[in-house]
Amino acid sequence: MIWETVRLAIQAIFRNTMRSILTVLGIVIGVAAVIAMVTVGQGSSAQVTADVEKLGTNILMLTPGGENRGPSSGGVAKAFTLKDVDAIIDQISSVDTAAPYAQTMTTAVFGAESTSTSLVGTDNRYLDAVDWSVVLGRRFLPSEESSGKSVCILGETVRQTLFGNTSPIGETIRMNALTYEVVGLLEAKGASSFGTDQDDVIGLPMKTFQRRVMGNTDVSMIFVSVRDGLSTERAQVEIEALMRERRRISDGEDDDFNVMDMKQIASMLTGITSILTGLLSAVAAVSLLVGGIGIMNIMLVSVTERTREIGIRLAIGATANQVLMQFLVEAIVLSMIGGLVGIVLGLALAAFASNLMVIPFAPDPAIVALAFLFSAAVGVVFGYFPARRAARLDPIEALRHQ
Amino acid sequence: MPADKNTPVIEFRDVTKVYGQGEAEVHALDGVSLSITTGEFVAIMGPSGSGKSTAMNMVGCLDSPTSGDYLFNGVHVAALDQDQRALLRRNYLGFVFQGFNLLPRTSALDNVELPLIYKGLVGAERRAQALDALGKVGLKGREHHDPSELSGGQQQRVAIARALVGTPQVIVADEPTGNLDTKMSKEIMEVLRDLNKDDGITIVMVTHEEDMAGFADRIIWMVDGRVERTGTPAEILGTRGHRQ
Ligand SMILES: Nc1ncnc2c1ncn2[C@@H]1O[C@H](COP(=O)(O)OP(=O)(O)O)[C@@H](O)[C@H]1O
Numbered sequence A: 001m002i003w004e005t006v007r008l009a010i011q012a013i014f015r016n017t018m019r020s021i022l023t024v025l026g027i028v029i030g031v032a033a034v035i036a037m038v039t040v041g042q043g044s045s046a047q048v049t050a051d052v053e054k055l056g057t058n059i060l061m062l063t064p065g066g067e068n069r070g071p072s073s074g075g076v077a078k079a080f081t082l083k084d085v086d087a088i089i090d091q092i093s094s095v096d097t098a099a100p101y102a103q104t105m106t107t108a109v110f111g112a113e114s115t116s117t118s119l120v121g122t123d124n125r126y127l128d129a130v131d132w133s134v135v136l137g138r139r140f141l142p143s144e145e146s147s148g149k150s151v152c153i154l155g156e157t158v159r160q161t162l163f164g165n166t167s168p169i170g171e172t173i174r175m176n177a178l179t180y181e182v183v184g185l186l187e188a189k190g191a192s193s194f195g196t197d198q199d200d201v202i203g204l205p206m207k208t209f210q211r212r213v214m215g216n217t218d219v220s221m222i223f224v225s226v227r228d229g230l231s232t233e234r235a236q237v238e239i240e241a242l243m244r245e246r247r248r249i250s251d252g253e254d255d256d257f258n259v260m261d262m263k264q265i266a267s268m269l270t271g272i273t274s275i276l277t278g279l280l281s282a283v284a285a286v287s288l289l290v291g292g293i294g295i296m297n298i299m300l301v302s303v304t305e306r307t308r309e310i311g312i313r314l315a316i317g318a319t320a321n322q323v324l325m326q327f328l329v330e331a332i333v334l335s336m337i338g339g340l341v342g343i344v345l346g347l348a349l350a351a352f353a354s355n356l357m358v359i360p361f362a363p364d365p366a367i368v369a370l371a372f373l374f375s376a377a378v379g380v381v382f383g384y385f386p387a388r389r390a391a392r393l394d395p396i397e398a399l400r401h402q
Numbered sequence B: 001m002p003a004d005k006n007t008p009v010i011e012f013r014d015v016t017k018v019y020g021q022g023e024a025e026v027h028a029l030d031g032v033s034l035s036i037t038t039g040e041f042v043a044i045m046g047p048s049g050s051g052k053s054t055a056m057n058m059v060g061c062l063d064s065p066t067s068g069d070y071l072f073n074g075v076h077v078a079a080l081d082q083d084q085r086a087l088l089r090r091n092y093l094g095f096v097f098q099g100f101n102l103l104p105r106t107s108a109l110d111n112v113e114l115p116l117i118y119k120g121l122v123g124a125e126r127r128a129q130a131l132d133a134l135g136k137v138g139l140k141g142r143e144h145h146d147p148s149e150l151s152g153g154q155q156q157r158v159a160i161a162r163a164l165v166g167t168p169q170v171i172v173a174d175e176p177t178g179n180l181d182t183k184m185s186k187e188i189m190e191v192l193r194d195l196n197k198d199d200g201i202t203i204v205m206v207t208h209e210e211d212m213a214g215f216a217d218r219i220i221w222m223v224d225g226r227v228e229r230t231g232t233p234a235e236i237l238g239t240r241g242h243r244q
């Protein structure tokens, strides 16, 4: 009997194809939007995770600031120093190496060309830690690092802007009225998973950066690479203890810094993506709701239009429940068809966008199933009211209806 | 609900039906008592507004009296709930309306299958019964036509096929020929008469036309919500100078 009802519902839906299409348009758009958002969001999360893991699973990152980064940590947490970097290397045996890192924005000038770019203070150990090689010229010399000489290494984008395809090695660029000799060119890395250009960068020895650019001795981040095969969790605990001691944090007080491994960094970054995905999906879900109201509207119109038909059915022996089921099943079948079309459309959209954004296309069967069930539920909820109205019609009145 | 020879299929006992209240009160039926036995072909006649359709709705268990009793096969219909009445219509009654009332954009066959769907019949059995009914009303070969592709007379035949398909005990027809010309009307009446004579289906029909009423065994003449007279067509129409 239920199959009979479904068959009749499909018949009724195709009897008025145009109206049916308009009815489900809202559902189609809503489901397609949700599916596309979530699929693209998950693809980009997968990409971020893969990117971060490429940095190496043995990398730890130290940043100042408490766990909650709120004002409760008592103002801005103080930065690290180069001495902290040395202490980590000297005192923690499982650490392979550690590198300071600080960053600001600058404008670099060469001849008539100039570019606004990211200026990073660090040293060769950073290049080792993140596995970034110099393809032209050389890295910093130990003497340049220790004395803070005015030398720099360029990223490929900066080189293209200032020098085109010619070699920048040995040339002098200007930043904030100070001059720096270009000694090396970094291998091109391309865009990060967030779309930022990783090659749009100039590197200075840390001491040079501190003295000539910032005028302080701050190290805003420390990258630590743990020896292969040793536990990053243990290194994390040891570094935390060491830094608490060095920063004179008494027992019971919270840390005013973070030690994160790459898994944590990845989850922090994907956290941002999933919040965005969540927000966008919520917006899309609202459009599903609007789609549901659209179904209700058209079903109500349909009930009015088919009043006479309902009268005939009641007269020839349909029970109120059978009429209710007929209209309810019609609404459900309609919204499920809308859901299916929406899923196909959403996946196609996501595949297209993933291709454009160069991220993996990662459809989630659970989300697809959920979207389908949700569209069916929309049919039940918004089909019920019109169906009940149909079932409650008085057959005599309905038959008299023009 | 087996039809006992002595129990009338249809019995009105002092039935009234009042619409509206106070000033606007209309006594559509004003104390009607009548009974119809199995196998009868009855025509209800009378001026417009005399309560014929109201009485037919009651016969068809679509409506119940304001006062008095309506019994179908001896059962008090007023005591039945909505679903029970639906079952009663499904299993014992067939309807033919003045305006045909076929489902639009639905083939003749699908229209005739409709009551069988509610009876729970499926597949080949249902199809066979519907085709058989269409054959009885002379529509073989038109099974897949939409109502819009059929003449008025043909549409009414489809409606009759739909009414007779479950072999009901009673067919209720309210002005079945009201929208048809004389030739088509006669054909429809012949179909109804054959169903009555050959299949023993009780027929209760409203008509304005004396020619059509002439097909009935008995005429019930209503005026102002009351039964004024009842008798054979010769008795009722003959007094007005009409031959049968
Ligand atoms: N639903 C209704 N509401 C109010 N008055 C009605 C209704 N149905 C019928 N009537 C009135 O009842 C009387 C009998 O109507 P009806 O049975 O349709 O007459 P007939 O079919 O003999 O022309 C008429 O006066 C009509 O106006």
Ligand SMILES: [Mg+2]
Pocket: B052, B053, B054
């Ligand atoms: Mg009438």
